[in-house]
Amino acid sequence: MGILNLLLFTAAIAVNAQQAALTEDSRCGCYLLKGNDTTYFSKHRFFDFRNHDHHATVPPVIAEVKDTPNAPVTSPFFNSTDWTDFWMISNWNNSHGTRQDSSLLMVNSPNNVYLEANPSPTNPSPKSWLSLRTQRLPEFQTAAEIESLSAKFKFVSLRMLARTIGAQGAITAMFTYRHSEEYSQVQESDLEIRTSDPKNLIHCTNQPSLNSSGDVEARASKNATMPDGLEWSDWAVHRLDWTPGRTTWYVDEVEVARIEFQTPREVSNVILNAWSDGGEWTGDMEVGGSAYLQVQWFEILYNTTEKLEEERQGREEGEGVCHSVCSVDGTPEVGRPVMLWSNGVGRGLGVFGGWVPVVMVTVLFLLA
Known part of the structure; x- marks a missing residue:
């Protein structure tokens, strides 16, 4: 030729x-990220909450502390293998002082994780979404958190089509988390929205974000602005890429933050939540107030240490990963x-x- x-x-x-x-x-x-020809992921999952109106229900808030953590799931969907092979719903509380400035008992409950039907008669798409609810009651704050079953994710790209709505005094978040009893040993990459903030402001942080003196380490965090006039109460695709040596945040494919300081190195969980504890970071929600993280879909590209071991064995056997x-x-x-x-x-x-x-x-x- x-x-x-x-x-x-x-x-x-x-x-x-x-x-x-x-x-x-x-x-x-494997999967390759757009604009990044060096970071590959071995697995992909997609969770679509847009067409589950047949499972949708908004449960009344449980007002008694004793009944809150052990409430049943709100829908058969949360007992399906599509959910339970990846997620679990948290029911822990902060009575052991997880944050030093907490002024309020906070209790996570399965009752605050539910599928909600779209109530709009003029804009009926999507039919439904996943809601995570936090509400201030006279004696405590009821909250919501979902967490990956695996704590062995090592590098992820997280995406969700989501919005935050509701009263001031709450946090909604999507993040990776490596637990440690000592704050200095925690490893975490956060996307956080404070409902007390201006509606175009989001927080992007690699933890720990405080130095040994307890002061904020500026290199670990960035207050980012939503692009194109968007507010966090608008539906938008929020994305967090944790890759070797760097965490990058996007909104609707526009990069809004990139942090190379304090990037996590160890295996971690993936968590979404909506919460408040009356502390300085969250603020103190008025009694009767509530806030919500609402998610149409959630997507994750990921590697885990188990998968990496399988790939190593595959390479030794001459198979292409x-x-x-x-x-x-x-x-x-x-x-x-x-x-x-x-x-x-x-x-x-x-x-x-x-x-x-x-x-x-x-x-x-x-x-x-």
């Missing part, structure tokens, strides 16, 4: 490779990946990390 024909043939394949097609997770060896490379960025159907390239020929080629882009393989084949 002449060199001109070779170049034209290779260019045609490159064009086809750019026209990425929808695929299924079962066909993806990333034989098919997918992306969830720019997909025409949210939640479904697109195939960037797939190449069985690349399996076992250790010099390329287990995969070779289709154009490169074609050139190598034709020149052989």
Whole structure:
């Protein structure tokens, strides 16, 4: 084949490779982030709460402390394997002094995690969403938290189409968390919204955010502004990428913060919550007030230490880890990946990390 024909043939394949097609997770060896050609993830999950109006119910708030933590789940959905193989609903309380400035008993409850039907007759899409509720009662604050079953995530890309609404004096959040009894040993990347703040302000932080003297470490946190006139009470896609040496935050694909100081290094959980404890950070909500984190869908790309061990064994056995490379960025159907390239020929080629882009393989084949 002449060199001109070779170049034209290779260019045609490159064009086809750019026209990425929808695929299924079962066909993806790994996932690549848009704008980042060095960070790959091995797994993908998508949780869609937009069409569960048949499960939707808004349970009344439980007013008694003793009945709050052990309340049953609010819907059969939360007993389904689609939920229970990834999430658990928290019921802990802060009676043991989890925050030094807390002035109020806070109790998490399954009763505050529910599917809510869209009440709008003029804008009925989506049909439903997931709600996490916190409300101030005379004697305590009832709150909501969901946490991943696994505490062994090591690097994630978290995305949620969400909004925060309600009274001042609450926090809603999406974050990674490595627990430690000592604050200095905690590792955490946070997206937090304070309902007492201006509605275009969000907080992006790598924890610990205080130094040994108890003062705020400016390099660990950024007060970010929602782009394009958005407010946190608007529906928007919030994204947190925890990658080696860096945490990056986006709103509707616009980067709003990037922090390389205090980036987590150890395996962690993934958590969403809505809460208040009357402290300086949350503020003190008025009795009867309530606030909500509402989520249409939640998506996660991730690695875990268990999966990394499987991949190491696969490499030793000569199997390609990333034989098919997918992306969830720019997909025409949210939640479904697109195939960037797939190449069985690349399996076992250790010099390329287990995969070779289709154009490169074609050139190598034709020149052989």
